[in-house]
Amino acid sequence: MTARWLVGHAQGRHRLYENGEIVFEDGAVVFVGHGFPGEVARRIDYGNALIGPGFVDCDALSDLDTTILAYDNQPAWKKGRVWPRSYLDAGPYEMYSREELAFQKKHAFASLIRNGITTALPIASLFYRAWGETVQEFEDAAEAAASLGMRAYLGPAYRTGNQLVETDGRVVTHYDEPRGLAELDAAIDFAKRHEGAAGGLIRAMLAPDRIETSTAELLRRTAAASRDLDIPVRLHCCQSKIEYELVLAQHGLSPPEWLQSLGFLSERSLLPHGTVVSGSRLINRPGRDLEIIRDAGASIVHCPLVSGRHGNAIDHFGRYRAMGLNIAMGTDTSPPDMVMNLQTGMILARTMAGNVGAVRSEDYYDAATVGGADALRRPDLGRLQPGARADITVFELDRPHSGQVIDPVQTMMLTGHGRDFSTVVIDGRFVMEDRVIPGIDEAADNARAQRQFEGVMARYPERTLGHPPMSEIFSSSYPIEHSGGSA
Numbered sequence: 001m002t003a004r005w006l007v008g009h010a011q012g013r014h015r016l017y018e019n020g021e022i023v024f025e026d027g028a029v030v031f032v033g034h035g036f037p038g039e040v041a042r043r044i045d046y047g048n049a050l051i052g053p054g055f056v057d058c059d060a061l062s063d064l065d066t067t068i069l070a071y072d073n074q075p076a077w078k079k080g081r082v083w084p085r086s087y088l089d090a091g092p093y094e095m096y097s098r099e100e101l102a103f104q105k106k107h108a109f110a111s112l113i114r115n116g117i118t119t120a121l122p123i124a125s126l127f128y129r130a131w132g133e134t135v136q137e138f139e140d141a142a143e144a145a146a147s148l149g150m151r152a153y154l155g156p157a158y159r160t161g162n163q164l165v166e167t168d169g170r171v172v173t174h175y176d177e178p179r180g181l182a183e184l185d186a187a188i189d190f191a192k193r194h195e196g197a198a199g200g201l202i203r204a205m206l207a208p209d210r211i212e213t214s215t216a217e218l219l220r221r222t223a224a225a226s227r228d229l230d231i232p233v234r235l236h237c238c239q240s241k242i243e244y245e246l247v248l249a250q251h252g253l254s255p256p257e258w259l260q261s262l263g264f265l266s267e268r269s270l271l272p273h274g275t276v277v278s279g280s281r282l283i284n285r286p287g288r289d290l291e292i293i294r295d296a297g298a299s300i301v302h303c304p305l306v307s308g309r310h311g312n313a314i315d316h317f318g319r320y321r322a323m324g325l326n327i328a329m330g331t332d333t334s335p336p337d338m339v340m341n342l343q344t345g346m347i348l349a350r351t352m353a354g355n356v357g358a359v360r361s362e363d364y365y366d367a368a369t370v371g372g373a374d375a376l377r378r379p380d381l382g383r384l385q386p387g388a389r390a391d392i393t394v395f396e397l398d399r400p401h402s403g404q405v406i407d408p409v410q411t412m413m414l415t416g417h418g419r420d421f422s423t424v425v426i427d428g429r430f431v432m433e434d435r436v437i438p439g440i441d442e443a444a445d446n447a448r449a450q451r452q453f454e455g456v457m458a459r460y461p462e463r464t465l466g467h468p469p470m471s472e473i474f475s476s477s478y479p480i481e482h483s484g485g486s487a
Contacts (some may be wrong), residue, residue, distance in 0.1 A: 014366065021034060063104045106144035205230070211247060223263055232268050238276050243276070256288075272332065347363070
């Protein structure tokens with residue numbers, strides 16, 4: 001493969017090769033640079049494009065994104081984003097069938113590939129589940145990932161608690177520890193059976209849902225299993241003021257302090273989102289939250305787009321990086337446009353720092369590639385060098401909006417889109433060419449996803465405080481004129 005530009009890796013960092021070449025065989029990179037001396041079976045010149053490593057998405061949405069339901073509809077506890085006590089008492093149920101969940105995983109994985117993401121750690125909402133995720137749906141997820149050629153770290157999410165809103169508006173936590181511990185055991189069994197499946201494309205992870213709804217026993221057992229199996233564990237942490245205050249009230253410690261006391265944190269720990277920490281603009285409390293995470297070797301999974309949509313941001317990327325924290329990236333929303341996330345992250349970082357020099361394009365590109373690979377302890381991912389896995393993307397620079405190019409990575413950060421990826425190779429297999437993924441009908445799948453989404457919206461009053469009609473839960477930007485002429 002050749003192109004006008006190529007991001008290779010040498011001596012521990014990315015470098016640009018003008019009119020560069022990359023050669024791969026049996027799923028691995030064998031040459032990066034200029035003037036390959038050997039013979040090749042097939043040569044493809046992509047012209048005015050950037051060949052680079054696939055993105056690593058450590059918080060990749062794997063269901064139908066419900067951000068739109070809360071985007072202008074707040075507060076969350078009043079608009080169905082927290083279960084009311086009445087819904088729990090009636091008995092929560094699965095709002096999606098097994099077939100619908102299987103479709104959503106495959107649909108999401110295809111979207112990730114279209115956006116240049118070659119390694120994904122799926123995340124889904126548990127708002128619409130009876131409790132946690134099931135092994136059954138992740139059996140289907142493994143099948144979907146393998147059929148598409150996606151590199152994925154899989155494991156059903158589990159929890160010992162869930163937030164509830166009482167009739168008077170108080171948000172409390174309901175616990176069912178035996179159920180959560182049984183789900184952990186099932187997740188461990190899944191991990192043992194699937195680690196290294198599909199020729200190594202499928203790896204295992206553990207995914208306790210979030211810190212504020214986890215009991216100490218769940219986190220201790222999770223950490224022990226992660227250590228014994230030597231697999232990643234991802235826990236949403238330091239992502240909201242409510243979470244921080246709940247953990248502080250329950251345990252007398254900040255979220256990172258509590259995790260440290262439990263022996264949870266290690267180099268296997270991935271922590272989305274890292275925005276609400278001691279000394280931040282939302283927490284007027286001194287502490288060493290970031291230092292605790294750094295010193296444990298854990299990684300923060302930075303999801304700037306979804307955080308920014310909710311008025312939040314880390315303060316700031318450049319400072320975190322200068323402290324020595326490893327920062328990986330996550331999209332955590334749909335579309336899973338990693339390029340848009342990187343652009344949003346740069347804007348927020350420069351705004352928070354009040355300094356345009358606080359972060360550069362290559363800092364965010366590093367986070368989306370080597371940062372994620374390092375979080376997974378995978379030196380064979382996120383970089384194109386001999387011996388690395390052949391996870392390769394082609395980013396077109398001739399799109400109408402691309403503008404002028406003095407540096408391809410800077411152009412990507414300024415004017416690029418996820419839809420500018422034309423070709424994706426994973427483990428040496430072409431999984432998308434000319435934006436076509438074999439066996440996927442994008443238009444038909446989008447229509448099917450919309451039908452499923454509307455089915456969940458229709459049931460929203462069941463799980464909203466006071467059970468108001470949909471018209472009271474979901475606002476409209478402007479008055480709507482229906483076909484009969486009524487507003």
